[in-house]
Amino acid sequence: MRAMSEQEQRQFWHGVRLQGAGTLVSRILGMLRDVATASLLGLASGGVMDAFAIAFRGPDLIRRLLGEGAFTASFIPALAARWNESEEAGWQLVQSIVQRVSLQFGGLVLVSWLLCAGLLWTENHLSVGLIALFLPYLWFILLAAQLAATLQSLGHFTAPAWAPLMVNLLWLATAWWIAPAMTSNNATQAILLATAILIGGICQFCLQGWMVFRLGYRWQPLSPETAKALHREVRRIHWSTMPTLWGLSITHVNTFLDTAMAWLLAPSGATAALYFAERLFQFPVGLIGIALGSALLPLLSRHAARKDWKALRDDLTQALQLAFVVGMPASAGLACLAEPVTIALFQHGEFRLDDALRMAGVVRGYAFGVMIFALLPVLIRGRYALGDYRGPALWGITTVLLNIIVNGIVYSLEGGAAGMAIVTSIAAVCLCLGLLKRFTMGRVSLRWKSLGISFFKALLCSGGMAISLILFQTFAANVLYQPLQTLTSTTARLLTLALFLLVGIVSYSLLAIIFRQYEWLWLFGRLRKRDETNLP
Template identity: 25%
Template sequence: MSLVRNLATVSGFTGLSRILGFVRDILVAAFLGAGPIADAFFVAFRLPNLFRRLFAEGAFNAAFVPLYAGKVEAEGRDAAQTFAEQTHAVMFTFMLLLTFGAMASMPWVTYALAPGFEDWALKVSTQEAINLKADGLDTVLAIPSEFISKLAYAEQLNMITFPYLFFMVIVALFSGMLNSLGRFAAAAAAPILLNVFFIITLVLIVPRVADPGRAMAWTVSAAGFGQMLLLYISLKRAGLNMRMRLPRLSSDVKTLMRRMVPGVLSAGAMQINVVIGTMISTFQEAGVSFLYYAERVYQLPLGMIGIAFGVVLLPELARKLKADDQKGAMNSMNRGMEMALLLTLPATIALIVMPWPIVVTLFERGLFSRETSDATAIALMAYAAGLPAYVLVKILQPAFYAREDTVTPFRLALVSIVLNIALSLVLFQFIQYVGIALATAISSWVNVLMLWIVLVRKGHLSLDGRFISRLPKILASSLVMGGVLWSGMRWVRPWFDGALYEKVAALSVLIGAGLLVYALLSLLLGAVRPADFSAMFRRGKA
């Protein structure tokens, strides 16, 4: 299978999911804004979202894919199927017990996720519904009277959303099996269901109910079941029938667990950092919401580029290393980093230079005020500083996983997480929620630096001449593009105070001008060549 074609498949579906996610978040922003209900729901959604990203977006693949693919190659599909069924039985049982245990201790779980909520009381009740009419948006928000604080309300929402964790672990297993067989489409398309379910709920249900937070929480669990069902059907179509077995820790399953735990934690270091940031931000009113909306914006380029590389590059490297093609593996790493920086550096510059127009255009309507836009834009700028690092981690870690080494990136990720906690606590005292976003960016760059040093010392990474010559050209093209965007904002700034169509037009002009300048400069300076695209097309057809 072609690396480029597979990247296009995963990036395409992931990109569609991110776009639908934007539609979802635009609606969430309009209906909930950055108020107490939004804060409570985002906390309740944070843990399920963490599991989705840890397991379903590549981290589980890091441990499972090499083992499953090795079984297919060495012992055939039957042996691989037995291994998958044993894994399914163990994970199914573990997650079932974890789900029941967590729901029984939900007050403590919620307090751990949102310790700052204890100090914030909700200001609405069933008898005091707030009618919201802004930009033509009509809805009614009310919180049942038994919820006397954001902490208690978040606890109830957590009870509803927690089963999503169970579904995501099973989804990760099914995705790993399909990816190992070169079937990337279904696994990449599954997250789309979550956003489709959300959009339907926000459009048809939320405006008609008194408790929108609870309606959205039920949507999370329903979407998780839908994703699991979709991948189960895809497995059946691929000729794989998952039979239920009694859980047994076979030698293969033990090997998987030894690799999976550090692999999941290391691959999910950034997401763990985001959860830590959420916990700290609960001590500032609306801090959770500001960070959530900012994170949603930078997740679009991260999702389309970083996750695609994390999913596709690992099997590519594993195959080349099993064939003892060290030169080919090194070339894949260099081309992966080159392509990633070609896409993320301009995105980073754009998000740093013009975060405010993006946030205003995407979210500012309904309950999402100008003050909320200003606060979210600052957080987006801080997060964006780490965007290349977030993607490079997704490229560098597979170089360890393909060699069945999950311990090294795990140890380095722990250093990154500890650093993030320390920086977040310190910076929060001075610049509040912005310090949390900045700490996430800094700790991610430190993680990249540590991964890079270890790979170079082990002889697993060496920059080739093409990468070294093109990197300065990519950076120069990105900086000039940033200058054009900065100048252009002065001309179109008044448009962002107008109607939605004026905001969209202004943002489109800025983005179009930036893309044109960057594309022309990249070609003129040689950051990318027309022959690269024709070569990609030929490989995609192969």
């Protein structure tokens, strides 16, 4: 008997596919926008890209923590309980939380603007000016995140999945066409990019606000008793956000710390290299880890509310198995193809060959942790569905401290940005092991045998794929080099990368069939519905 009812199963997979498709398109556009930004601003020319990266990473970190993570992870279970009471109770909680976020972060933006005004005349004036533009973007994007959580809790995944495309589309258009057409000054171009991002955030908020309005939300005055009860509920959600904040933020905090330490300590270009490398490895992570985590949390919360621990265990195990079959080949492939990927995608315009090779070392350092980064959103949301906020928070604090200390040691040993990336991957492994250990204690365990079999099969398939890629690299260098020389440089690089990707996908798929890796077949819809008890 399946863990999910037929309706829940359809809703879950519909959510995963919509979230995954929207995330895929958003990540592709995000990759294109980063390629365009790299071509426009370069890596180390004048320090403009470093200034843009450090200015954007701060607000972007808060967006990821409070928008994609902590607030929504705490908000969705509470909202699900309210919907079970009545529709009116649900909308009342939505109204209360949106009002509170508006006031709190509106005040934060105003105070931060005052601080920025006092720093505009320092040597870091470009970074400060860019931060001032990104602050209102943060306000709109956090409000949009609360609306997205509302839509997800109601089973509507389309707008939350596709609304972020607005930011990427405006950013891409500005980097590719508008900014180069308007000015050749890199600093001015960076300001134009920041303005486009702000406008995209406003559009994202408006779209999701319109969807919530269509579903029936109307502002309603609240009685003093209701307002007081909602205030207590919102305060409880905010307090529960504090440990949640740590749990879901660890990867983002660690990569932000990499960027901040590089900006303070490392030579020009290190901050930009870490920024672009982090964007690159987040591409596969977002496709499965974030998509699964976002669609899975409402379902797991319902299982926990009904105390259906078997269903929770089975669905969480299946999600982890899917994370294995995407994360591990992505990790192996990115490690093997770090140079071809960075050269093909980023060596354009102001981004030179030596910049691409410098970035490739950082990409390889992050690549070793891609599978772990994909597992973490699923594991953490699984713990939250069980009401365990303390475990992820404690393990998160430990890994952040580990990352800071070891990064300092690596820098003192001249490990550079690539060394910082490797340390962050190791810290993620420690966090993942700690969370898995939490599932050996308490009322809900995982299907360890099934997970072990899935992990071993993914390891075999990924190892075989890596060998295929290495052999094909030798073949391409010796046999395809001369034919590719007849093509333009950009065309040859992209064609070579496409061949590498094709070899990787085909080799992994063949090995998945040989080793009967059912999760890979699930992912592409090649397996009919099966009784989970018949699977390993």
